[in-house]
Amino acid sequence: MTNQSKENGSRVVSRRRFTALSAGALTAGLAGCFGDDPQDDGGDSDAEFTVFASMPAVWDFVRQTAGDHMEAIDLVPIGEHGHDWTPEPGTVEELDEADGFVYLRDFATWQDNAADQLSERDDVVVIEASEGIEFFDSPAEDNDEHWWMDPVECQEGVENIADGLAKIDPDNADDYEANAAAFNDELEALNEDIHDIVDRAELEDIVVATHDSFQWWYSRYDINIHSPVGTSPDDAASAADVERVEELIDDIGIEHVLYDVGEPAPLAESLANEVDAEILPLSPVETQMDGSPAIDPTVEMEPDWGYIDHFRELNLPTLETALWAE
Structure with a gap:
């Protein structure tokens, strides 16, 4: 520098x-x-x-x-x-x-x-x-x-x-x-570990049903991120946007709907129910949490997690599952 x-x-x-x-x-x-x-x-x-x-x-x-x-x-x-x-x-x-x-x-x-x-x-x-x-x-x-x-x-x-x-x-x-x-x-x-997941993956697309903080993964790893919400936590999804994502899920065969652990996620729940998909967490490393997100008691977060923890505890396992790289 x-x-x-x-x-x-x-x-x-x-x-x-x-x-x-x-x-x-x-x-x-x-x-x-x-x-x-x-x-x-x-x-x-x-x-x-x-x-x-x-x-x-x-x-x-x-x-x-x-x-x-x-x-x-x-x-x-x-x-x-x-x-x-x-x-x-x-x-x-x-x-x-x-x-x-x-x-x-x-x-x-x-x-x-x-x-x-x-x-x-x-x-x-x-x-x-x-x-x-x-x-x-x-x-x-x-x-x-x-x-x-x-x-x-x-x-x-x-x-x-x-x-x-x-x-x-x-x-x-x-x-x-x-x-x-x-x-x-x-x-x-x-x-390198994210690249390894992408190299093993059968899918190239994920659906995020809360605000979209993840498009730099598209730039770096060629992961296609689809969200009916957009990039602002305050944005609301239109009926047309939700229908578009539902059609994409059906066309590609996506089995998981992802959500930002720091945001309310009723849309993720309703979308997952509508398309019979499983909900999985993602972290944009913007929220520290002492416990579980409201919609997902299976996730347990610690308030002193660092950047690497957010990825290894949440993001990498979710990407591996959602992209069919297991």
Whole structure:
């Protein structure tokens, strides 16, 4: 990564001015997110530096890269969907003590607004995890930003974070680089395992009956993802969209309807019942959960799961079954 990329990938803000954001998009009732947060990984509470992450996947990238040198805190509360959640009006005193803030561009308006407002300050390093990652026009949306669903693209995001953490703590820059390299090896192994599933698969198509965060699998692995809902958690499926997906299920012989574990899934249930299919879970790594999704008591999630856990516990088994790769 070039020095210019490193410079573009992190911006600094004054912690003295951070509370001034209370009138803007980051005026957040975040006090309830801290303290007894089950996502606290039990790391060194006396860590010299604290870095706030804007959603669960990014939170894990930060803690994997930071190691014991920093405390990583996920702003998204347990049980909330990262794409759907926004800070509530309230206080930002705890964020005022942050040494770093890691965000995704074009993921949520409040994140971009916060980064814009903080771009010319000093003392707090603002890291754009998406720096240098090119979005693409997917079958679901133009400029699809869900790059973290691709373990290969994630490796660049992790490097961006390592560069930003080194700006916060130059004395341990070598550790951040080494931690990032070790975690990227895990991400590459995950990528190879997904390729192995696809190579063994008899099908090329899956149906996701909640919002579609998975089109980067189409780009990387040639998996066709069909959803009657679209990319927004707030979108609703039309009768025509549902009928179209039902016809596709019948034509291809699909036997499974997949759902996002962080979203209400009545459509997945009704669609599965209509076509006599089995429901299977998927995680876009946007929700940490302590227990089971409402529609599926067979799934048991832990609130401190990392990115690799979400894939190996949920996504890989579901893909293997749904694509007939067992």
